Amino acid sequence: MSNLIKSASLQLRELIIDALGKLVAEGSAPAELIPDFTVEIPADKSHGDFAANTAMVCARTFKMPPRKIAELICSKIDLNGSVFERAEIAGPGFMNFFLSKKWFADVIENVMSENEKYGRTDYGKGRRVLVEFVSANPTGPMHIGNARGGAIGDCLASVLDWAGYHAEREFYVNDAGNQIEKFGKSLSLRYMQLCSVKGQQLIYEYRYDTEKLCTEIYALSGEGQDFEMPEDVYLGTDIIEHAANYYKENIFALENLSEEERRKALVDYALPINIAGLERDLKKYRIVYDNWFKESTVHEKNQTKEVVDKLLESGNAYEQDGAIWFKATDYGMDKDFVLRRTNGLYTYIVPDIAYHYDKLVTRNFDKAVNVLGADHHGYVPRLKAALTALGVDASKLDVVLMQMVRLVRNGETVKLSKRSGKAITLVTLLDEIPIDAARFYFNLREANSQFEFDLDLAVEKSSQNPVFYVQYAHARICSLLANLESEGIEIPENADFTLLNNPREIELIRHIASLPNEIELAAKQYDPAKLTKYAVDLAALFHRFYDGCSVKNAESSQVMNARILLCIAVRQVLKNVLAILKIEQPEKM
């Protein structure tokens, strides 16, 4: 688990501080506190592998021109035994450092020894982090927003795992509360519609085709139609289907029950089917959770009441107009909010508070990361304030907000309407586009950017789609190696990598070296999109290398051997990145 870039950067920092120490000791620099300087990787490679701005930030305290300081530092710096071979002074006073050939050779050897573990770091030090994502409403199928959340959350968990955290994936099932009430009401309504004269006609007519039956009923729903629909019910055909299936299995069983009993029977029937459906569909999307946490368990354990009682006792909540309010104004918010309504029911945030208390205190996770739609941003500070009031360290809760996806088909934005039931579901999306493309595409942009998902483009199996570009690089290497094998060329055990001096080779190796860094950064910023970009860049660098440096017709057999192993290393790195993203690595295309 070595990170050659990081260690080189740290070594350089020490060398510079060391040189500064010598300058102070001999009196050519004032004995002042050295300001913070940065060691970074320049965008322009002619500026070396690392650049330090030490001289520039010291200009003021040293009362010397930056270039002069840089000269002094460079005269005292000792690169012997370091991974650097030379230093240059450039521009306004940058010191540019160039890595030795040995370092580049070490990069390839490092990949060869770590193989499928290359890229892993111990940055997270085994801290336990719980990643909650999707948590779709179980009253219906998942929509396109869940598709994005799923791809981001799942890859984020992988990234954290690779960065040395112990990451768990969790789905919070909202199997209680108002939306379940609404679910029951909707099911009951549809059931009664099926029991009506018109409903019976339709059931008879479409007795061999439930799907058709549902679309017919759906088409006849609405104002002035056969089936009037009140405002607060779900309209989707999935609701009709549940009602119809139940009806077919138990004819008229519920017609004469009380509304309440009928709702309960239908919810008990349909909800497990929906939850199993969520699990099945997510699995198809290559997402498998460690835990499915049910909201109902919070209610069963009476934790909602406990939370509100605790807040009342500690003076963080009060009763007014028959409701119980949280004193959010004590936590910098402009409005208090309701915890328990006058009707005695808790608002949605109470079970959420209890749930997060469970995550951070009961289960004692070091971090809880939630991937949520951007429309939740107002909710996050409320949740955090309530947790703080309960004595929980709310900074342990991090939220990744993701913006909406605009679906585009034929150059036009596809309208998404929850009410109409015509929203594009995760399943229909995955029927339409390859899973590889979906997972890659949803991680192509950072969560925070609202982006356009072009359905036509994602379907297209062409170079326009970046995932094919990356997979092609992998397939190309496999094919290249197979080709060599068929010609009787053996794969060497080792090679002299210092022979790889072509700029395209150097660039490629440099990029290979940066994988651990990139993963760490992605973990730090909760941004798995860094890795799709990394993969695209790596593929581009490989294609460039492939184009400019022939393996089979190399200048010498030594160079050929070095290139063969470089290709194998690149293939390994591609495999690892694609494995994090859970995208297939085809050997042929």
Added chain:
RNA sequence: GUCCCAAUAGCUCAGUAGGAUAGAGCGGCUGCCUCCUAAGCAGCAGGCCGGAGGUUCGAAUCCUCUUUGGGACGCCA
């Protein structure tokens, strides 16, 4: 009205906690296969980084103001 997020090439977006001449893909134009996969590579064209101030050696990046989009502000979830 208050708050959050965005604004960079014709389009979609990067820009690695302030760095050197602002990058990529797509689209447009031009080259490159008797040679390991042309699903590739090389090149050209395309920019007042929404606007105005400020902070400093240095700003797309930080601060203030402003314009334009998107979204939040419920005894809905």
